[in-house]
Amino acid sequence: MKKNLSIAALFFLVMLVVMQWQGSALKSNNSKLGIVNLEFADTPAKLHQLLQNWDMAIVKMNIRLDFLFIIAYVAFFALSLMQVASMWAEGFMRNTGMVLAGLIFAAGIFDIAENLLMLQSINGNYTDASLILTWYCAAIKFLVIAFALIYLLLSLPKTFTGKN
Numbered sequence: 001m002k003k004n005l006s007i008a009a010l011f012f013l014v015m016l017v018v019m020q021w022q023g024s025a026l027k028s029n030n031s032k033l034g035i036v037n038l039e040f041a042d043t044p045a046k047l048h049q050l051l052q053n054w055d056m057a058i059v060k061m062n063i064r065l066d067f068l069f070i071i072a073y074v075a076f077f078a079l080s081l082m083q084v085a086s087m088w089a090e091g092f093m094r095n096t097g098m099v100l101a102g103l104i105f106a107a108g109i110f111d112i113a114e115n116l117l118m119l120q121s122i123n124g125n126y127t128d129a130s131l132i133l134t135w136y137c138a139a140i141k142f143l144v145i146a147f148a149l150i151y152l153l154l155s156l157p158k159t160f161t162g163k164n
Helices: 002-026 035-039 043-050 054-087 092-122 128-154 156-161
Strands: none
Touching: 002 035, 002 128, 035 043, 035 054, 035 092, 043 092, 043 128, 054 092, 054 128, 054 156, 092 128, 128 156
């Protein structure tokens, strides 16, 4: 398990750097968060404001690379959460870690749906409802990842000392 976690961590870090580097051209005064601004563009006006200033080839490549990033972060977080959860005695923290490990896969599915919706949106195939659905997919994904990060941070003392 530790070897798999090390490989997943390396893949995650490499993809994180690649995504930041490749997506840096999408960051500006109008889009400080780059592609994340597109994920949360829940109205046609917000979508158009972003797209008028971006190179569509860069946007499409960023979304396509994100499919690899999804594999990387799902693998990394799922393995990390299972590893940390196994360090806890039976009870709340162990069960929470295992549930979050499963929810990370759901976050990946929401991220895939979000990417597919964004690809449709940048090609002009969107509705108000699809933009809102994209927003919700992104929000759910980030919420699950936030809970996973909080769990891992709360588990740091246990990870390093083996004590509750």
